[in-house]
Amino acid sequence: MDVPLYLEPRLSPRLASLVRSGQLLHMLVGGLGSPLNLVLPEQITDNLARFRNVYREHRLGGEVFFAHKANRSSALIRQLAAVGGAVEVASLGELQHALGAGFTPDRIMATGPKNPEFLWLAARTAVVVHVDSPAELEELAALVHRFRLPRVRILLRLSWFTAPGVKVLTRQSRFGSPVMELDGLLKGVERHGDAVELIGVGYHLDTTSLTEKAVALEGCLQAMDLCRARGLQPRVIDIGGGFGANYLADGGQWERYTTELTNAVLGRRPPLTWRQHGYGLRNESGTLRGALGLYPAYRPVAGERYLGALLSSQAPSLRGRLATLLLESLYDLYTEPGRALTDQCGLTLARVLEVRRTEAGEHLVRLAANADDIGLEEHGVLMDPLLIPPGEGHVPAASEPLGAYLAGNLCLEADMITRRMVFLPRPPVPGDLLAFANTAGYCMDFSADHAQRQPVARKVAVWQDAGSWRWCLDEQYWPITNNGGVHEV
Numbered sequence: 070m071d072v073p074l075y076l077e078p079r080l081s082p083r084l085a086s087l088v089r090s091g092q093l094l095h096m097l098v099g100g101l102g103s104p105l106n107l108v109l110p111e112q113i114t115d116n117l118a119r120f121r122n123v124y125r126e127h128r129l130g131g132e133v134f135f136a137h138k139a140n141r142s143s144a145l146i147r148q149l150a151a152v153g154g155a156v157e158v159a160s161l162g163e164l165q166h167a168l169g170a171g172f173t174p175d176r177i178m179a180t181g182p183k184n185p186e187f188l189w190l191a192a193r194t195a196v197v198v199h200v201d202s203p204a205e206l207e208e209l210a211a212l213v214h215r216f217r218l219p220r221v222r223i224l225l226r227l228s229w230f231t232a233p234g235v236k237v238l239t240r241q242s243r244f245g246s247p248v249m250e251l252d253g254l255l256k257g258v259e260r261h262g263d264a265v266e267l268i269g270v271g272y273h274l275d276t277t278s279l280t281e282k283a284v285a286l287e288g289c290l291q292a293m294d295l296c297r298a299r300g301l302q303p304r305v306i307d308i309g310g311g312f313g314a315n316y317l318a319d320g321g322q323w324e325r326y327t328t329e330l331t332n333a334v335l336g337r338r339p340p341l342t343w344r345q346h347g348y349g350l351r352n353e354s355g356t357l358r359g360a361l362g363l364y365p366a367y368r369p370v371a372g373e374r375y376l377g378a379l380l381s382s383q384a385p386s387l388r389g390r391l392a393t394l395l396l397e398s399l400y401d402l403y404t405e406p407g408r409a410l411t412d413q414c415g416l417t418l419a420r421v422l423e424v425r426r427t428e429a430g431e432h433l434v435r436l437a438a439n440a441d442d443i444g445l446e447e448h449g450v451l452m453d454p455l456l457i458p459p460g461e462g463h464v465p466a467a468s469e470p471l472g473a474y475l476a477g478n479l480c481l482e483a484d485m486i487t488r489r490m491v492f493l494p495r496p497p498v499p500g501d502l503l504a505f506a507n508t509a510g511y512c513m514d515f516s517a518d519h520a521q522r523q524p525v526a527r528k529v530a531v532w533q534d535a536g537s538w539r540w541c542l543d544e545q546y547w548p549i550t551n552n553g554g555v556h557e558v
């Protein structure tokens with residue numbers, strides 16, 4: 070076989086210790102079934118503290134709201150409630166979950182387009198409402214009047230920012246109100262002054278581009294000026310989420326892999342993907358076309374570092390660091406990290422059922438899990454699973470690395486857990502576990518379903534106590550379960 074093209078996952082010391090606990094992992098899957106999701110509540114506390122440190126470094130006030138969307142876990146959000154965190158919810162169910170996890174309404178923000186029930190419960194419980202459109206503003210005001218609710222604190226979600234003189238336009242979004250319609254929106258805010266209090270403006274852009282985000286942040290600073298010129302007194306700028314995560318341990322491996330993938334698409338080396346899948350690239354008579362549609366899995370400037378980089382960057386036209394401009398105006402900064410706060414917070418386990426050879430000689434490893442249980446491929450994150458044998462010392466001595474495709478447990482050709490050939494240090498055998506690291510952000514339960522009545526993964530919270538791992542079902546986890554106790558960060 071060719072030289073293996075590994076894409077080794079980056080593992081925090083905590084997650085590394087967990088994947089070394091093979092006996093525990095086999096015991097858990099033995100008792101609770103495959104697939105199985107593990108979440109690490111202590112890690113999300115650490116991640117929150119890192120974000121807060123960036124605020125401190127830049128002397129900024131404000132709050133870090135965890136985007137609940139990234140994971141359905143109860144343990145993770147109860148942990149955040151216990152350590153004084155905050156949460157961003159985007160559905161009625163998420164709001165109910167957050168209230169039930171112990172967040173007080175001042176630590177909850179409701180975003181996204183809302184249905185009437187969601188909007189009513191948000192207004193009734195006095196959480197901050199991030200208004201998605203002019204129509205939603207009208208609907209909210211009508212609810213407040215009709216049910217005689219207290220005045221609701223609102224933010225306006227803006228989109229479609231442009232920078233004068235700079236050829237950058239932020240990507241179009243179907244969420245939020247176009248910034249050029251701000252004037253009409255503010256008229257609505259003024260008209261409904263008895264029902265809503267404008268506390269700020271914000272955006273959420275699903276992009277990795279710092280330039281686009283700088284344009285949007287500057288656009289918000291200008292929008293704040295406009296609000297103040299009209300006598301309103303907003304004090305918050307919310308820059309949404311999208312700080313990202315660094316999935317891979319080694320940038321060199323990522324470089325090598327993407328180069329070889331290109332070569333494979335061009336037919337210059339043996340295939341690296343299932344049925345000539347090109348991840349967006351294609352070969353048009355010897356010329357490479359298309360664009361690589363993958364998450365930039367090696368991303369050293371991600372998470373809180375990305376926030377730091379954004380705050381340290383210059384405003385595209387106002388001439389000054391964005392952090393300085395925020396500080397000078399005494400604005401509070403709100404952030405809504407999802408993926409970044411769940412970084413290193415989860416592990417998905419799946420049992421190997423079968424290893425077979427296809428007619429073309431490819432190795433196909435069938436797992437007791439399907440592509441909806443392990444969303445890495447769906448989210449374009451390419452990363453090797455870790456092979457966990459059933460007992461210590463079970464690794465066959467004369468084992469060679471193996472390139473294989475991972476297939477799911479559905480009777481569906483498309484149910485491939487990887488369409489990329491993954492390289493494993495030895496051929497897996499039935500009974501081994503594959504551990505997929507860092508799945509807590511979107512890759513664990515976002516799409517999991519009961520297709521073909523296959524089981525949906527159970528979820529377990531795990532934490533360390535005096536050097537050994539403890540666990541309980543996710544829904545059984547309350548921060549008091551953890552003997553070490555949790556403290557505000």
Ligand SMILES: *Cc1c(COP(=O)(O)O)cnc(C)c1O
Pocket residue numbers: 136138139157159180181273309310311312313405406407408409
């Ligand atoms: C999804 C979402 C987020 C979180 O995005 P990440 O990329 O996970 O950080 C934050 N805010 C809103 C409004 C979202 O829709």
